[in-house]
Amino acid sequence: xxxxxxxxxxxxxxxxxxxxxxxxxxxxxxxxxxxxxxxxxxxxxxxxxxxxxxxxxxxxxxxxxxxxxxxxxxxxxxxxxxxxxxxxxxxxxxxxxxxxxxxxxxxxxxxxxxxxxxxxxxxxxxxxxxxxxxxxxxxxxxxxxxxxxxxxxxxxxxxxxxxxxxxxxxxxxxxxxxxxxxxxxxxxxxxxxxxxxxxxxxxxxxxxxxxxxxxxxxxxxxxxxxxxxxxxxxxxxxxxxxxxxxxxxxxxxxxxxxxxxxxxxxxxx
Amino acid sequence: xxxxxxxxxxxxxxxxxxxxxxxxxxxxxxxxxxxxxxxxxxxxxxxxxxxxxxxxxxxxxxxxxxxxxxxxxxxxxxxxxxxxxxxxxxxxxxxxxxxxxxxxxxxxxxxxxxxxxxxxxxxxxxxxxxxxxxxxxxxxxxxx
Numbered sequence: 314x315x316x317x318x319x320x321x322x323x324x325x326x327x328x329x330x331x332x333x334x335x336x337x338x339x340x341x342x343x344x345x346x347x348x349x350x351x352x353x354x355x356x357x358x359x360x361x362x363x364x365x366x367x368x369x370x371x372x373x374x375x376x377x378x379x380x381x382x383x384x385x386x387x388x389x390x391x392x393x394x395x396x397x398x399x400x401x402x403x404x405x406x407x408x409x410x411x412x413x414x415x416x417x418x419x420x421x422x423x424x425x426x427x428x429x430x431x432x433x434x435x436x437x438x439x440x441x442x443x444x445x446x447x448x449x450x451x452x453x454x455x456x457x458x459x460x461x462x463x464x465x466x467x468x469x470x471x472x473x474x475x476x477x478x479x480x481x482x483x484x485x486x487x488x489x490x491x492x493x494x495x496x497x498x499x500x501x502x503x504x505x506x507x508x509x510x511x512x513x514x515x516x517x518x519x520x521x522x523x524x525x526x527x528x529x530x531x532x533x534x535x536x537x538x539x540x541x542x543x544x545x546x547x548x549x550x551x552x553x554x555x556x557x558x559x560x561x562x563x564x565x566x567x568x569x570x571x572x573x574x575x576x577x578x579x580x581x582x
Numbered sequence: 583x584x585x586x587x588x589x590x591x592x593x594x595x596x597x598x599x600x601x602x603x604x605x606x607x608x609x610x611x612x613x614x615x616x617x618x619x620x621x622x623x624x625x626x627x628x629x630x631x632x633x634x635x636x637x638x639x640x641x642x643x644x645x646x647x648x649x650x651x652x653x654x655x656x657x658x659x660x661x662x663x664x665x666x667x668x669x670x671x672x673x674x675x676x677x678x679x680x681x682x683x684x685x686x687x688x689x690x691x692x693x694x695x696x697x698x699x700x701x702x703x704x705x706x707x708x709x710x711x712x713x714x715x716x717x718x719x720x721x722x723x724x725x726x
Binding site: 346347348350351353354355356357365417420421422423 | 583584585590633637640641660
């Protein structure tokens, strides 16, 4: 830690502002090495995909989430760094660790993690994972509220607004979409005849896939602040704020549109 | 198709040999040797080991509970390979520790070489030999 702080290292800022999120984010990145090696060495498939593909995707997604939160943590008020916040951070870290260990263990056993109702234990684990997923998503809500309250971020008003709106929207939209996805019993709406997929992301090209809206909902914390950054650079303050509100509405409409599309059994492309 | 255990064995062995060659020549470049044999190669072997365990542990027979369970475990080629990689990685860490300790305590490399050879071939015997050598070297009037 002292080494990281003594040189101009971009990570040192993250360590300082959010040590727990940074630590776990980097741990998940490091775990990509053995997971990728396992993907290469393991010939087993689950529902048409290599068994280690899903843990890899979740490690990438959750490390991006954690490191994004660690970047945004600098805009929280200093008063938000006491014990209560540290305990909350500890709960978030525990929830994410549970999630990746559960998904990794299911992959090692060549079985399902989400939607696994093969035994009492798997049903219980899936229920706990559901609670864990809502918990870990609430980290963005908590940080959004805390940044919203901070009047001294030094950011242009439009960028400040976009930052906390993006974080809050990530929570609200993800809970709506992922809650429905969980209740649906599978990520697909309809029977896929051949299993054709969008490369890398793996979304169905034949039937409705609720993971599209989940993906977009979760990335609100990137998309909206990006719009805010552009607006605050290009427009006068008043219009920039209006542009951020419009972008938030537009992005929400995009999420809900892809959500409705999937529920109607239609693929994205 | 994933690579066969035999093919991975054929790759892991020469990599380990490279590390042992570096250890044998360690007085020439002690720091480089420690980077290679004390860190880089064991880490690479550890990644291979971790991947083999992630991929094959859940379907392997046997277990740790009795000798016959351990023998059953090693009837699975990828798990037997993992066991072999475990030897390669940890023996080399012991070899690197021997080279480091011998240099620090100014023990003659000529006497260390047989200990390294024994560690390479029969791990614990090399450790036993080096520990003995170390104890004798500390004695007043010792030859080393």
